[in-house]
Amino acid sequence: MEDTVDHLAHERSKAQFNVEEMKIIWAGSLHALQVSDRIAKLVASDPGFGKENRAVLSRKDLFKSALKKAAYVWKRINELGLSEEETSWLRFYVDELAYDYVHWGMFVPAIKGSATEEQQNKWLPLANTMQIIGTYAQTELGHGSNVRGLETTATFDPVTDEFIIHSPTLTSSKWWPGGLGKVATHAVVYAQLITDGKEYGVNGFLVQIRSLDDHFPLPGITVGDIGMKFGSGAFNSMDNGVLRFDRVRIPRNQMLMRVSKVTREGKYVESNIPKQIIYGAMVYVRQTIVADASIALSRAVCIATRYSAVRRQFGSPQNDQNGNGIETQVIDYKTQQSRLFPLLASAYAFRFVGEWLKWLYTDLIQKLEGNDFSTLPEVHACTAGLKSLTTSAAADGIEESRKLCGGHGYLSSSGLPELYATFVPACTYEGDNVVLLLQVSRFLMKTISQLQSGKKPTGTTAYIGHVEHLIQCGCNVKKAEDWLNLCVILEAFEARAIRLLVACAENLTKFANPLQGFSELSPDLVEAAVAHCQVIVVSKFIEKLQQNIQGIGVKQLLETLCYIYSLNLIHKHLGDFLSTRSITPKQASLASDQLRSLYAKVRPNAIALVDAFNYTDHFLGSVLGSYDGNVYPKLYEEAWKDPLNESVVPDGYHENIRPVLKQQLQNARL
Ligand SMILES: CCCCCCCC/C=C\CCCCCCCCC/C=C/C(=O)SCCNC(=O)CCNC(=O)[C@H](O)C(C)(C)COP(=O)(O)OP(=O)(O)OC[C@H]1O[C@@H](n2cnc3c(N)ncnc32)[C@H](O)[C@@H]1OP(=O)(O)O
Ligand SMILES: Cc1cc2nc3c(=O)[nH]c(=O)nc-3n(C[C@H](O)[C@H](O)[C@H](O)COP(=O)(O)OP(=O)(O)OC[C@H]3O[C@@H](n4cnc5c(N)ncnc54)[C@H](O)[C@@H]3O)c2cc1C
Numbered sequence: 001m002e003d004t005v006d007h008l009a010h011e012r013s014k015a016q017f018n019v020e021e022m023k024i025i026w027a028g029s030l031h032a033l034q035v036s037d038r039i040a041k042l043v044a045s046d047p048g049f050g051k052e053n054r055a056v057l058s059r060k061d062l063f064k065s066a067l068k069k070a071a072y073v074w075k076r077i078n079e080l081g082l083s084e085e086e087t088s089w090l091r092f093y094v095d096e097l098a099y100d101y102v103h104w105g106m107f108v109p110a111i112k113g114s115a116t117e118e119q120q121n122k123w124l125p126l127a128n129t130m131q132i133i134g135t136y137a138q139t140e141l142g143h144g145s146n147v148r149g150l151e152t153t154a155t156f157d158p159v160t161d162e163f164i165i166h167s168p169t170l171t172s173s174k175w176w177p178g179g180l181g182k183v184a185t186h187a188v189v190y191a192q193l194i195t196d197g198k199e200y201g202v203n204g205f206l207v208q209i210r211s212l213d214d215h216f217p218l219p220g221i222t223v224g225d226i227g228m229k230f231g232s233g234a235f236n237s238m239d240n241g242v243l244r245f246d247r248v249r250i251p252r253n254q255m256l257m258r259v260s261k262v263t264r265e266g267k268y269v270e271s272n273i274p275k276q277i278i279y280g281a282m283v284y285v286r287q288t289i290v291a292d293a294s295i296a297l298s299r300a301v302c303i304a305t306r307y308s309a310v311r312r313q314f315g316s317p318q319n320d321q322n323g324n325g326i327e328t329q330v331i332d333y334k335t336q337q338s339r340l341f342p343l344l345a346s347a348y349a350f351r352f353v354g355e356w357l358k359w360l361y362t363d364l365i366q367k368l369e370g371n372d373f374s375t376l377p378e379v380h381a382c383t384a385g386l387k388s389l390t391t392s393a394a395a396d397g398i399e400e401s402r403k404l405c406g407g408h409g410y411l412s413s414s415g416l417p418e419l420y421a422t423f424v425p426a427c428t429y430e431g432d433n434v435v436l437l438l439q440v441s442r443f444l445m446k447t448i449s450q451l452q453s454g455k456k457p458t459g460t461t462a463y464i465g466h467v468e469h470l471i472q473c474g475c476n477v478k479k480a481e482d483w484l485n486l487c488v489i490l491e492a493f494e495a496r497a498i499r500l501l502v503a504c505a506e507n508l509t510k511f512a513n514p515l516q517g518f519s520e521l522s523p524d525l526v527e528a529a530v531a532h533c534q535v536i537v538v539s540k541f542i543e544k545l546q547q548n549i550q551g552i553g554v555k556q557l558l559e560t561l562c563y564i565y566s567l568n569l570i571h572k573h574l575g576d577f578l579s580t581r582s583i584t585p586k587q588a589s590l591a592s593d594q595l596r597s598l599y600a601k602v603r604p605n606a607i608a609l610v611d612a613f614n615y616t617d618h619f620l621g622s623v624l625g626s627y628d629g630n631v632y633p634k635l636y637e638e639a640w641k642d643p644l645n646e647s648v649v650p651d652g653y654h655e656n657i658r659p660v661l662k663q664q665l666q667n668a669r670l
Pocket of ligand 1: 136139145147276282292377428430439
């Protein structure tokens with residue numbers, strides 16, 4: 001008989017805050033919570049969205065199952081007449097990577113951002129109804145980070161009014177685009193534009209790659225899948241592809257011409273729109289990846305927290321003299337708390353900074369519509385930096401969550417290995433995390449150099465305008481409780497960031513060649529960029545706390561999490577804080593003392609804090625993280641489902657086990 005006991009009920013009863021209100025904070029609004037909750041339940045109750053066996057499917061079967069699910073998603077969206085908001089929640093909860101992620105996540109945004117109105121009117125209706133399926137073909141075998149170095153060419157032929165798309169070398173083969181391998185019918189292809197014998201840099205072109213009748217590649221096109229990727233399941237449901245062009249002709253009006261165009265006569269004409277708008281789809285996606293990071297991390301933390309409350313090891317004070325009695329919940333070990341609770345705090349921190357980044361991006365789009373490009377550099381730096389910071393931390397956090405679950409965390413049924421394998425490439429796609437931090441540092445060095453000309457930094461760099469104060473100020477913390485002051489914390493982060501940035505700027509002046517200086521100092525520049533991004537996350541968490549937060553205990557708990565996020569970072573980056581004299585060694589030790597008290601405050605609320613994510617068991621996909629905490633029967637049951645257990649004596653016994661055993665027996669007799 002099924003066990004219906006809630007093994008975590010006691011934990012839930014200890015919560016000191018209103019969980020339902022916290023769910024609203026996490027979701028962003030009551031409306032968002034209601035819609036997401038409704039769609040989560042819809043997905044969880046529909047067998048068409050079941051996700052059993054993913055880890056044991058062969059690549060072909062996994063891909064086929066992802067195709068089936070993507071088609072079913074599309075069918076249900078249309079049958080139910082879901083709104084755009086409901087649709088995105090549906091895809092989110094279905095939780096299976098397929099071509100539709102890149103179609104909706106990159107192909108459509110690339111057209112929206114880089115095509116003219118006329119082009120949008122032609123292509124968007126086709127894409128929006130999935131009469132065509134698209135991919136984003138930028139990266140090549142030889143070049144990913146260095147977009148300017150792409151080799152694919154698009155040469156204008158004035159005789160036929162066409163572009164000739166060509167892959168001149170092996171390394172110019174497009175490599176990685178998602179959905180390209182087996183599904184996409186069209187691609188936005190990034191290529192070097194050549195007209196009238198001159199090169200005009202990278203531009204986007206809309207190219208049909210497969211027939212809409214029989215799905216065969218069009219003449220001149222070679223296309224296929226790039227092969228198995230890291231981990232079982234995970235990104236292997238996606239057909240990341242390779243694509244080569246042998247002088248493929250497309251009409252001139254399939255160059256995406258919002259930013260610049262080629263006339264009928266072959267003249268290249270630039271508009272007053274910055275060229276970087278061509279990279280707009282990347283800015284958009286980087287912003288969404290910050291939200292993905294908080295989801296992926298919160299999912300891992302939810303699993304690790306629930307399991308840590310169920311799992312017991314060693315004796316406890318309640319034991320009798322013989323050591324008999326109840327063992328200690330591993331969540332009560334201080335080491336477990338010091339590893340787990342900062343991750344929990346980070347999940348909330350990333351959620352809030354992601355929410356703010358979405359606002360910043362929406363604001364940019366509105367400004368662009370009015371031809372105001374002033375915030376583009378800052379938005380580029382924020383999306384690049386926060387994408388880098390949050391994905392690196394989330395990937396590390398998922399792996400730490402696996403370790404927090406001990407041996408069982410290594411089992412596929414814990415959900416953690418696949419979550420890690422699916423999420424870790426976010427550190428690479430949409431820009432390698434180090435390359436992106438170098439972009440941030442370039443922006444910051446520019447901001448600092450402009451101080452001399454009297455330009456006042458604004459937005460996320462406003463603190464750089466207070467350079468004199470921040471270089472001189474000292475931290476006033478004298479006892480552990482003094483750290484419970486958000487202004488003190490923010491100033492310590494700002495002081496550390498600015499001191500690292502100014503040191504970099506000063507060191508750069510020692511090089512006659514600025515490019516060489518930038519390259520020599522790049523490790524320091526990356527560290528300074530991280531410090532700046534941490535200022536953003538901490539300050540946005542603090543801003544969140546200043547909003548009208550309802551519900552008993554909710555604000556207090558969020559404050560506790562904000563302190564944990566910040567003080568743990570001080571602990572982790574102590575070298576920076578000490579070497580810049582932003583804090584003293586004594587203050588560092590007081591921060592550690594305060595962290596211990598903060599962990600004690602979180603402990604009774606830990607389960608409720610992960611319940612506030614409102615994840616269904618279907619979405620979590622973990623026997624260790626299920627809501628009821630009924631871990632052991634689920635683990636036991638799951639093991640028996642493995643294909644190896646379909647037969648008692650394994651296939652191959654007669655060929656490969658029995659002869660070995662016999663030989664051992666014969667050897668022993670000799
Ligand atoms: C059970 C199942 C388990 C499931 C579990 C699910 C859980 C996981 C959760 C979520 C997973 C969701 C997965 C979703 C699927 C995702 C699919 C992935 C799709 C990936 C797509 C891609 O990767 S597309 C390719 C992206 N490529 C890159 O990002 C390349 C990086 N390189 C660059 O961006 C640039 O080339 C670089 C900026 C590095 C170039 O440098 P450089 O040549 O020096 O600079 P230049 O080009 O000349 O620029 C000069 C100038 O322009 C400014 N600038 C640069 N870029 C931008 C920009 N994007 N916007 C605005 N401005 C820009 C730059 O700062 C310079 O400015 P100035 O200094 O001159 O002022
Ligand atoms: C799962 C997945 C999905 C993807 N989907 C798509 C897609 O749909 N469409 C698409 O076009 N692309 C896609 N990509 C490609 C992705 O965008 C690139 O892999 C990414 O931009 C990194 O580029 P790269 O592979 O050339 O890395 P490289 O640049 O070769 O990086 C290798 C190493 O060199 C370092 N490095 C590189 N340049 C510098 C520098 N200037 N200074 C210091 N260090 C440097 C990096 O830090 C890294 O450690 C995908 C990739 C993955 C993994």
